[in-house]
Amino acid sequence: MPRETKHNDQFLLIHSARADNWREITTLADAWAAKQGERAALEGALAALSASEEYHAYPGARLLGALSERIASNDAGGAAKLARRISNGLLTRVYRGRPAEWDVHDEMSPSEVADVMPTATGETGARRPYFEVLFVNSQPAARWPALAGEIRRLRRPEDTFIYEPIFVGSFEDALCAAIVNPDIVSVVLAEGFPYRSRYDVPVLRSVLDPLAESETADKSALRLARTLKRIRPELDIYLLSDREVEKLAGDSAADAVRRIFYAVEEPLELHLAILEGVQARYETPFFDNLKNYARRPIGTFHALPIARGKSVFHSDWIRDMGEFYGINLFLAESSATTGGLDSLLEPTGNIKRSQEMAARAFGADHVFFVTNGTSTSNKMAVQALLAPGDIAVVDRNCHKSHHYGMVLTGAQPYYVEAFPMTEYSMYGAVPLDTIKRALLALRAEGRLERVKLLDLTNCTFDGHMYNVRRVMEECLAIKPDLIFLWDEAWSGFARFSPFLRPRTAMGAATEIEEWLRDPASMKAYENQQEALGKKPSDNKLLSTRLIPDPRQVRLRVYQTNSTHKSMSAIRQGSMLLVKDVDFPTVEAQFHEAVFTHASTSPNQQLIASLDTARRQMELEGYGLVMNAIEIALKIRRAINEHPLISKYFRVLGADEMIPAPFRQSGFTDYLATEATWATVVKAMREDEFYLDPTRMTLVCGRAGFDGTQFKGLLASAYGIQLNKTSRNSVLLQSNINNTRSDVAHLVRVLVEICHVIEKRLADGGEAERTAFKARVKSLMTDVPDLPNFSRFHDVFRRDAGKTTPEGNIREAFFGAYDPSICEYVPLFGAECDRRLSKGPEMVSANFVIPYPPGFPIMVPGQVLTQETIDFMRKLDVKEIHGYEKAKGLKLLLPDAIAARARR
Template identity: 70%
Template sequence: MQEQHAERRIDQFFSGPGARADDWRELVNAARAWKDGTQDRARFEGLLADIAATEEFHAYPGSRLMTELRERAASGDATGTLALVMRLTQALQTRSFRQHTSDWDVHGESEGEIPDLLPPALGHTGARRPYFEVLIVTGVPSTSWAGLAAEWRRLRRPVDSFIYEPVFVGSAEDAFCAAMLNPDLAAVIINEGFQYRSRHNAPVLRELTASIQSKETDSPLTLAQTLKRVRPELDLYLMSNQRVEELAGRPETSVLRRIFYSVEELLELHLSVLEGVQDRYETPFFDNLKKYAQRPIGTFHALPIARGKSVFKSDWIRDMGEFYGPNLFLAESSATTGGLDSLLEPTGNIKKAQEKAARAFGADQVFFVTNGTSTSNKMAVQALLAQGDIAIVDRNCHKSHHYGMVLAGAQPLYVEAFPMTEYSMYGAVPLRTIKQALLNLRAEGRLDRVKMVDLTNCTFDGHIYNTRRVMEECLAIKPDLIFLWDEAWFGFARFSPFLRPRTAMGAANDIEAWMREPSSAQAYDRQRAELGENPSDEVLLKTRLIPDPRKIRLRVYQTNSTHKSMSAIRQGSMLFVKDVEFHTVEAQFREAVFTHASTSPNQQLIASLDVARRQMELEGYGLVANAIEIAFAIRKAVAANPLISKYFSVLGADKMVPAEFRGSGFTDFLADGVNWGQVLRSLHDDEFCLDPTRITLVCGTAAYDGTQFKGLLASRYGIQVNKTSRNSVLLQSNINNTRSDVAHLIRVLAEIAGEIEHDLSQGGVNAVKAFDARVRSLMTDVPDLPNFSRFHDSFRADAGEKTNEGDIRSGFYSAYDAAGCEYIRLADAEIDRRLRNGPELVSANFVIPYPPGFPIMVPGQVITQEAIDFMRKLDVKEIHGYNAVQGLKLVRPEALARLGERRRPPAPRLRPADAAE
């Protein structure tokens, strides 16, 4: 993000926690240079003015310390200014101000001088109290804010479980900015009488707010609704002089936790704020598990490791107990009573934990899953689809979806994502392709059999769907479609106001709100009048379709690998439900849970899901902002380093998303002049955009294939990455990363680039030729990506002419007939002969190369020359479903003939009269 340093604006939302720390370090450097005489005071005061524009939205350092800093500078005290700014910077970096009263003192010496500012961090129990901040929006003049802050501080009590500081703003725009810039906020108190406009210059802010609210207003309820949209985890309170009894009955007050009559005492409001945070802090299952671990328990059930006696008394495995510690074993049990609960039939604290997760993630119901999102996907597919149902499925989705179709007996109608052949990866499925599939089915009179659209959002490589648009346009064709969004890698997005609308639950909630608006039906009626009674398919494909809100049955499911982007233990997953018809599938859904879930779920996994929800509700906003900032730091560092950028590059949206899907014209996060205004337009309008935390690093230009480079990073430098392609590796920033991680990565890339440079300079002409040839093979001579061909006719007895769905279940179980299968090795000429002359080659199982990780063959699929060429050019060792010694497993032609005979519809029986004729 390019920023004009001459004028710091409050709406530069790319500047996250790390950028704030950088600003303070730069201020320290300016103060030191002033003291040393290498720069004048004006430089320091200019930087201080920049910082002051955004620091007013944070409780610390606060107006008292900022005023002291300005006064020291104005008096010419360079030494005193440097000492104070260093102390403030240190307190911010270490976050010591949350515990130490001396950090709030002007002199930093005596805690006793300012007892009203911050009481001891330890509560009456001796436990350290978590710290947060409360935003207070008020029409009271800023000259009175210091007195109000003192009044709020006097409400604190030693028995309070938490400690908070107030932050005051006087306008709706400043409240919006505070919510965006201050990740420490946990609650907002809105008083009446505030202004709308900020006194600051904030054009990007106004572009953002205009996209959220339709008009500029100083209405407290409108502000509350705006803040709830950007930070739904915040507790909102309204202080009103109106008839609060009547106000509380209005539907728009549902975003508020509580309404207070403003002349009443503040203590109840203070207690309500603490109670609201306590509600999010509570982790029902984890809290009970900790209590359970402290109880004396006699175990007479089949889990010897429980309580740890078999471990700690052993001479041979005691080291495991020493490694993990006693709590892991004390908290183990196969019991579902005594303070615990059953994951299969939750009625107690697991049920409460799932209800809290539903609130946090915007769902109606949440299911905890301890077998990973592979299981979550299979549960959803099995519960929602039946034998013969058609599901529109991204062919490149995770294999669990394909296996789910096998289990359910559903017929997948595969739709293709746009290819990125140069990088040996696929993007996402264009909406036009999905709509065409639905329209083809409608034309054949088979639309009623389509039950589900099953897509991956975001893809492994970071392609994010315009989820709301996809669902609305599909619902315009079939208003009762079920949507299953696999968001295994995208769960964190709920806690970013920029990414949330592109999540399944975020979009579903937006559609639900739109359906309630009178204008929604009017918009549908206008479009229907414009299109006429029977618009052509081409018109429908080109039109941004509006569904009929009176007919929509909103049915949305989202799976989430909590362990992939939040603080959950590996295999911790959640399944989110927002389905108006859930009551009709609840029984079969629970059967799917019984089918796939272990009857001995891991207690620690369940607890980690509970804790992950707590963390994201209370600090997820700041953690995700930091993850995004880390990703931008990596992008900038790679692009700015002349040596690194000579051999490595990060792909921008212009390389990852074809221009036809980027109507906004957005090209890259690092493009000149880009700010969150442009990013918001891309997120709002474009068919596809990129997850900013995904970084596709091209390594083929350094003569490394993805697998090689992944191995080099891991074995030599201790850097782990997950996904690779033929010529790239995928870097992901997450809530766990720090700036130190970035520094390590950049140092490693610089070292590798330096070694390449040295080897080329020392190796002579032949070394250069070999290097160029390797780069050419990786970057230019890349294999074409094979599309799904079709299911063999033996598996398409009831399929249509225009669509390519097939009975994948029968294809899968055809492989169980050993006599009906054959193997042909990839290099054998027999494959080429069969491709030319027949009979057709039909896969008996899934074939999934890693990378790229998508199935290039599924059971029952006719194998094409493109698929064989692709496999022959692959240089990866891991290909699931393929044994290099035996070869491809195929269904024999005679077995296919038998299957075809069995599946062929019987000839109509003739009546005697018909026979006589």
């Protein structure tokens, strides 16, 4: 049954709700003008918007005032006309490039249309990018229109960008404006403003209360600057002060401020500083240089015939490729790293600068651009950080690239298991208790010094996000120099959302850095040590939220992200992010890893797309990610509350994706009746696992489809593409590319599929209904148990501890290169069953990886068990890497295992 809700998720729908509210005002105004509605209803709707509209530049006080006047003077026709104009302006965003749109008396001519079409081939955009600047001051609100006029007078034709000012008069209003309005990219603070907003409306309180900000003695602009940076770290903040600006500039608390000005003595300098700050984020060193390179006449005598496009455009046979992609693609191609271009392998110029800007944007110390996908980023990190014999605690369900990295380096994986979601044939994430047990077991055997790395996927394919800070802090309490590798391939955009950032590697590492600098951290550690005693038992350590010793911690954090999976980068664009206090000790190894894995012929356009993806996220990422979250919530509601769709399909809630013991806050779901912004923030801060709202597990088994079958149907019949499937579900992802039109298309398709099912069941009679029920039962009830990693065979564990399960995966992998010591056993048949029951043990010779999702169910050297074979036999995916159906399972011969044991 669909969940009963009261639409409390509006607290997260701040952007689309605004457009919907204006469409509602237009409808009410039209109804009043047609004498089919009441003026009071229109006045009430407009009054409800008054507080939040102050946080946006458009329509602004002048247009809003004109609308109110027309309503007050009973000009129903005029009010309806202006309301529709404002609503259409917000929908088309025409006000950004048409100055007359701000004029009450100006209207578009019948021949004029809003420019909403994509740029056509060969066109160059003459429009200046638009943004908004928040001014926070203590001036009376009556003076704000005049101040705005003064600021607009500073505009110059040569300015690269154009911005509109927004004025608020309090600490609280500033926070609300920054949260509600994604177009704000810069903030100017003039000291002396009060804390409390002049409004006291529920929507404002619902935004502010979960931030845990309260009125204190410190109402300073610096405190506001720090708070704004905590919510939106990409903002440029400027401070106007009439006191000792020299002393203020030297205050460490001023780190959140880009520049300090003495009062308003230099308005033009402030204007120029704002533009310069945006330019610093707008700059794309590699892309800008590549555009300049493409404009130059170049003679090419290197090994890339396609460069400059002559072999394409002079051909009768492949000219269509040139016409399809356009001339710039070929003009910007080169295999040279001179003449103004740079080398990805050893960048010294514009690529180096682009990577430094990416590090700033993503909160890292260093960033490596990778053009072979995050599979390569992961292998680079593993190779650089691990040596033969090192132990890495690894999520067995992580992407195959991590496992292959262990093979290449000779490191020994200690596999830890995620919690199972057997009903849906998927795994969740690895409980912290499991990770701590692994570290404590290794410590008990005197092997902790060999443990170098904790390697986890965050977030998982299905949206499980770790409490990253807690995981790192508790692990550092056991091993203070442990290195962390977080595979965030599918969630790189999380950096730009306050709901997701604390759950990212770089976001959590920044918080830990701040905590380590706080003297209170040492006090907290000492208090815990006193409570634990000198030799606490493992059980006590497992039940305690451990605090690390700030004096001993070496914070070493690495994060990989598939920029192309969540941002506007070309396929295979990836970044490797570094925040490591000991990076100088491994920097040479990292460069060797780059040389090992990176192509010497990287794609120039791919590098450029990494550059521009960073630019986009710094300047509009906050709004884009919020929109992706809103899209996801609308999909959840549209599916789970639709009377027909919900009979056969359902998006799983957080309570179905995350077991209750891991939801300490009690959070159930985004659609639950009790859900508010406060409950979501509480879950984000407290719960062991948190569900990324942009990931939607759509159960299709109740409609009689397995995941692979349903994925194929959507793609072939309806033009809807998706990636990951399970036995009875598919994964829907909302991203920064999706629109509400996409939601409507998906809902329409699901309705159509449901009608087909209903008709088939009605026309087919009892036989059809019985077969349908049996199919649903097989998908939803008769599901296979999920196998855990069994163990490495003892011959691959000779240097392992008595109880710890790490193994020499490299030796097993390369040992199987000799075909004379391998055999094949059919998956189905008596021989496989006999070996399972009577032996000899079956030992996998290679990786077996169903794709998707891409993690191994068998690894080299693993002893196969009944559970693994049963699961393998029930797999319904069509692509299984490492398994040839005609031959069977590739195993190491028992004689070869015995011979190795005798060595």
